[in-house]
Amino acid sequence: MSFNNETALKEIAVSSPAAARVLEEAGVDYCCGGNHSLEEGCAGTGVAAQEILARLRASTEQARPEDADWRSARLAKLTEHIRQKHHGYVREAIPRVSALLEKVKTKHGTNHPEIATLEGHFQQLGQEMIAHMQKEEMILFPYIERLEQSKQIGAPLERPFFQTVRNPIQMMMNEHDAAGNLAKQIREASSNYAPPADACASYQRLYGELRQFEADLHTHVHLENNILFPRAVELEN
Numbered sequence: 001m002s003f004n005n006e007t008a009l010k011e012i013a014v015s016s017p018a019a020a021r022v023l024e025e026a027g028v029d030y031c032c033g034g035n036h037s038l039e040e041g042c043a044g045t046g047v048a049a050q051e052i053l054a055r056l057r058a059s060t061e062q063a064r065p066e067d068a069d070w071r072s073a074r075l076a077k078l079t080e081h082i083r084q085k086h087h088g089y090v091r092e093a094i095p096r097v098s099a100l101l102e103k104v105k106t107k108h109g110t111n112h113p114e115i116a117t118l119e120g121h122f123q124q125l126g127q128e129m130i131a132h133m134q135k136e137e138m139i140l141f142p143y144i145e146r147l148e149q150s151k152q153i154g155a156p157l158e159r160p161f162f163q164t165v166r167n168p169i170q171m172m173m174n175e176h177d178a179a180g181n182l183a184k185q186i187r188e189a190s191s192n193y194a195p196p197a198d199a200c201a202s203y204q205r206l207y208g209e210l211r212q213f214e215a216d217l218h219t220h221v222h223l224e225n226n227i228l229f230p231r232a233v234e235l236e237n
């Protein structure tokens with residue numbers, strides 16, 4: 001696989017999970033901003049495109065046992081993976097992080113008004129994601145699974161109420177942009193998840209949880225925007 005400064009970020013991220021991790025660790029937005037080139041994506045991250053290219057070359061040996069090639073796996077396997085791994089994580093993380101936010105705000109909210117800002121953004125993000133995942137699980141994913149099945153057995157599918165899969169996909173992608181923006185606001189309000197000098201253990205744990213929440217969101221949106229959705233559109237065509 002040869003990449004250069006002009007390669008689209010989504011193309012790099014789709015090439016392997018190890019490549020997606022290189023972009024994630026460098027703070028490059030490859031999920032909602034996947035159509036940008038590597039050069040454009042590096043702007044403002046403090047990491048040069050040449051450095052990323054070097055890390056990508058080194059990353060080919062960093063495959064993990066759980067890495068699957070989602071470009072060729074069955075779509076039903078990918079939707080199941082997203083449900084279990086990412087939707088499952090979001091559902092269990094929201095109450096845990098909300099409780100931590102509440103605890104840290106009670107103890108440090110007076111000296112650190114940014115905690116109340118973080119709590120507001122996180123509450124909004126959590127509510128939006130719960131509603132978003134429900135739409136995927138109730139409507140879009142089952143339709144994609146039926147599409148794949150109908151192709152396998154050679155039986156045509158009835159036209160869905162949303163006409164074409166491109167309609168719910170566009171809606172989900174708009175919601176991904178909104179979620180990505182909220183996560184970015186959380187990162188900014190927390191000074192890039194850097195706890196202040198007087199932070200207690202709970203405060204530090206909170207910032208670690210918020211950082212992980214954003215990283216998981218990036219992988220989750222990447223799997224949908226860059227792999228699942230384009231494959232579903234292709235299948236429908």
Ligand SMILES: [Fe+2]
Pocket residue numbers: 082086087133136220224
């Ligand atoms: Fe999702």
Ligand SMILES: [Fe+2]
Pocket residue numbers: 132136172176221224
């Ligand atoms: Fe989604």
